[in-house]
Amino acid sequence: MACLFERAQALEQRQREQAISAQLATVQPSGPSRTHCKDCEEPIPEERRALGGKTRCTPCQSLFERPQR
Template sequence: MGDWLDDAKAIEELERERSIQAQLARPRPSGPSLPDCIDCDNEIPAARQALGGITRCVPCQTLHERSYRR
């Protein structure tokens, strides 16, 4: 018989796996990346552009995702 700590760990692992699967199921942008951010016009780093389909710099993408979740 497991104790409450084992149960909590099992629940945490299950929730982590569900979260990872939800992120992997989200559609990824495709196509060419833009050289400049569509929100702030700052340059998008080449390493980020190489991912493909990138239209925002990291700070602007973070703000976009936070406002999208609400």
């Protein structure tokens, strides 16, 4: 029975590593962030702008990413 759990754990670890690698391979925006969202023109919170390269507020970014999933 332990073998089944070990295989499941190894599979989970592989999937986690693949997901991390895929995320790290995506191009991350850099440079200065906009002060207002390019879609809805609402202010982008300072905490989000501090990450660099942000052009959308969190709700608009979520909507933008949804079709790509």
